Amino acid sequence: MPELNRTALFDLHLELGAKMVPFAGYEMPVQYRLGVMKEHLHCRLAAGLFDVSHMGQVLLRARSGKAADAAAALERLVPVDLLGLGEGRQRYAMFTDENGGILDDLMVANRGDHLFLVVNAARKADDFAHLRAHLSGECAVEEIADRCLLALQGPAAEAVLEAIASGAAEMRFMDVATLDSGFGPLWVSRSGYTGEDGFEISVEEGQAEALARALLSRDEVEPIGLGARDSLRLEAGLCLYGHDIDTTTTPVEADLSWAIQKARRAGGARAGGFPGAARILDELDAGPTRLRVGLRPQTRAPMREGALLYAEEEGGTPVGAVTSGAFGPSVEAPISMGYVPVELSGEGRNLWGEVRGKRLPAEVCALPFRPAGYKR
Amino acid sequence: MKFTEEHEWLRVEDDLVVVGITEHAAEQLGDIVFVELPEEGKTVSKDDEIVVIESVKAASDILAPLDGEIVEVNEALPDNPGLVNEDPLGEAWFFKMKVEDLSALDEYMDEAAYKAFIG
Numbered sequence: 001m002p003e004l005n006r007t008a009l010f011d012l013h014l015e016l017g018a019k020m021v022p023f024a025g026y027e028m029p030v031q032y033r034l035g036v037m038k039e040h041l042h043c044r045l046a047a048g049l050f051d052v053s054h055m056g057q058v059l060l061r062a063r064s065g066k067a068a069d070a071a072a073a074l075e076r077l078v079p080v081d082l083l084g085l086g087e088g089r090q091r092y093a094m095f096t097d098e099n100g101g102i103l104d105d106l107m108v109a110n111r112g113d114h115l116f117l118v119v120n121a122a123r124k125a126d127d128f129a130h131l132r133a134h135l136s137g138e139c140a141v142e143e144i145a146d147r148c149l150l151a152l153q154g155p156a157a158e159a160v161l162e163a164i165a166s167g168a169a170e171m172r173f174m175d176v177a178t179l180d181s182g183f184g185p186l187w188v189s190r191s192g193y194t195g196e197d198g199f200e201i202s203v204e205e206g207q208a209e210a211l212a213r214a215l216l217s218r219d220e221v222e223p224i225g226l227g228a229r230d231s232l233r234l235e236a237g238l239c240l241y242g243h244d245i246d247t248t249t250t251p252v253e254a255d256l257s258w259a260i261q262k263a264r265r266a267g268g269a270r271a272g273g274f275p276g277a278a279r280i281l282d283e284l285d286a287g288p289t290r291l292r293v294g295l296r297p298q299t300r301a302p303m304r305e306g307a308l309l310y311a312e313e314e315g316g317t318p319v320g321a322v323t324s325g326a327f328g329p330s331v332e333a334p335i336s337m338g339y340v341p342v343e344l345s346g347e348g349r350n351l352w353g354e355v356r357g358k359r360l361p362a363e364v365c366a367l368p369f370r371p372a373g374y375k376r
Numbered sequence: 377m378k379f380t381e382e383h384e385w386l387r388v389e390d391d392l393v394v395v396g397i398t399e400h401a402a403e404q405l406g407d408i409v410f411v412e413l414p415e416e417g418k419t420v421s422k423d424d425e426i427v428v429i430e431s432v433k434a435a436s437d438i439l440a441p442l443d444g445e446i447v448e449v450n451e452a453l454p455d456n457p458g459l460v461n462e463d464p465l466g467e468a469w470f471f472k473m474k475v476e477d478l479s480a481l482d483e484y485m486d487e488a489a490y491k492a493f494i495g
Contacts, residue, residue: 036432037407227406227432300410300454302430327409327432334410356428356435 007053008148008208016216016223024121026054029225036227040329043194043232047154048224049215056124057144057202058117058131064138070115073138074108077130079251079274081261085110090174090189092259094251095130100276100283101247102254103130105239109176109189116176116187118149118200120241147187148208153198153232155373156220161188161199164214168199173374183207183214193229195236195372234335235328237294237367243305244292244323244337250276252283253339255292255367260284290320291345294369295336295353298361302327302334303353309338310352313359319344322353328369335369336362378481379490380441385465386481392448392472393481395441397429400494402464405431408457413449413471420446420473427470429460441484444475 004027013020018029029051031039042048062069071082080093087110095103104123109116119127124143131141152161161168165179171190179186187202203211215221224232230240239245245254252260263269266281274280297303304325308318325336336353344351347366352359378386383401387394402408410430420426420440427438449471453459459468485493 031406035407037409231432300457301412301428302410302435304435327430329407329432 005054007051008205009051009053009212012209012212013051013223018223018225021226023226024054026121028054029223031225031227032223034222036225036231037329039222039224039228040231042222043154043224043228044196044330045154046220046222047152047156047160047198047218048194048228049212049221050151050153050224050229051148051212052151052200053148053208054121055149056117056119056121056127057147057149058119058128059140059142059144060115060117060131060135061113061140061142062138063140065113067110067113067115070139071110073135074115075264075270076273077134077275078108079260079264079277079280080108081263081270082108082115083270084261084263087112088176090176090191094245094256094259095127096251096274096276096280097247098275099247100250100279102241102245102249102251103127103247105241105245107189107191111176111178111187122242144202146205147202148205150201150203150208150212150215151192151198152201152215152221153192153194153196153224154220155197157196157198158375160215160218160220161201163218164211171199173197173376181211183211186211190375193236193238194232195238195368195370196232197373197375231326231329234324234326234337235330235369236372237337237369239292240324249292249339250280250283250288252280253288253290253292257284287342290339290341292323292337292339293345294365294367295322295325295338295351295362296365297325297334297336297353298363300334301355301360303336303355303360303362307336307338307353307355309340309362310354310359311344313352313361319351331369337367340364377487378484379487379493380484381493382439382441383494384438384441386441386484388478388481389472391474391478393442393444393475393478394469394472395438396469397438397460397464398490399464402461405429405433405436407432408460411453411457411460411470413453414446416446416449418446420444429457438470440473442473442475442480444473446471447474448472
């Protein structure tokens with residue numbers, strides 16, 4: 001087994017009592033002293049600090065020096081309108097493959113003269129190679145190895161960050177900005193992976209621990225591990241790559257059609273022109289055959305990833321499977337997401353999920369499982 | 377009190393064996409969110425999987441420590457699984473068993489041995 005990487009906050013995690021686990025090639029904190037449940041609830045109540053430095057940070061610069069040329073180039077790999085992405089704004093996107101499957105999901109920010117991308121840790125090596133293979137003609141693809149990424153999430157995040165980096169409070173959801181701080185220039189986006197208001201902060205590696213300590217010195221802020229990160233994102237109805245989305249799911253099946261703007265759809269100014277466009281545009285037009293849905297198990301038993309879904313309580317063959325499932329600490333009930341045929345995807349539809357050999361009832365429900373706290 | 381290698385504690389009360397999980401087990405499992413208990417009156421064999429507990433992390437089983445009959449289960453647990461984290465040695469007992477021969481308990485560890493076992 002190859003040696004695991006460590007982020008610049010490794011020693012701080014240990015000092016904070018973290019239980020470390022291997023994750024996407026890194027040794028990462030799965031929980032701290034509070035434990036998953038209390039960390040989850042604290043993040044929703046006040047603020048949580050996450051080390052997400054394992055994620056990939058990429059700068060995409062057009063050789064022409066114009067951000068629009070980088071955007072036009074990247075549009076060849078994603079079904080998203082990036083020419084329409086204004087300076088200082090960020091959008092959710094996904095790399096698609098020739099079959100319309102999802103290679104990774106990512107954030108793309110327009111930072112004036114270049115684009116800034118944040119991609120999943122487990123996919124970053126492939127993403128870098130993919131970007132270089134397809135965009136090297138017009139763009140320099142610069143992998144950032146000397147910056148950490150921290151996420152500060154929760155209703156108290158704004159006040160905490162504003163005290164350290166003036167200007168944070170003026171940002172709104174999906175804005176990006178460079179903010180001056182005592183920890184060097186911070187590349188800040190008002191976004192996250194919890195369903196809460198909050199920020200993701202790219203900071204010079206040498207300043208990361210000091211920034212983390214400054215944030216943690218506030219009573220409102222507790223460190224949060226990967227365990228609570230997963231239950232927070234699940235309650236927010238957000239996809240986890242490799243589980244809810246992968247190369248076997250299209251963005252339309254994954255109910256991510258909202259991320260495909262008009263300009264890239266049939267009849268749009270730049271319709272298609274991304275890998276798998278034929279299938280994806282066809283699904284946008286005719287509808288997919290299956291869809292990612294929310295599921296509310298009707299007993300207290302969590303219905304976890306891999307649980308087979310049935311249309312009937314007895315007999316029949318599976319109609320789909322759960323892709324993420326856990327107990328939701330804030331909704332105080334088990335929650336799941338999974339794929340089902342479109343004709344079974346209506347809200348309120350009763351299905352059955354197999355847990356330890358028994359079929360237990362679960363109701364199709366709207367996502368997210370609780371309203372988001374984004375500051376729009 | 378006796379302890380199994382599966383991190384259960386066993387206590388004799390009115391000739392019944394009361395079974396729960398240790399503090400160490402509760403801590404390792406993390407926040408418990410689901411408990412499924414056996415039916416009262418069920419006859420069980422040693423090592424049968426008779427209780428399902430799920431934490432925020434994963435599902436695990438509790439095995440019957442002895443042959444016998446389940447005579448009572450803790451009805452408070454399915455509605456309040458968090459009790460297992462709050463008071464694993466007290467209020468969060470799982471079930472009470474009637475066994476033929478209480479001397480079968482002797483094969484299990486005493487507290488000192490269990491402490492050494494978990495290190």
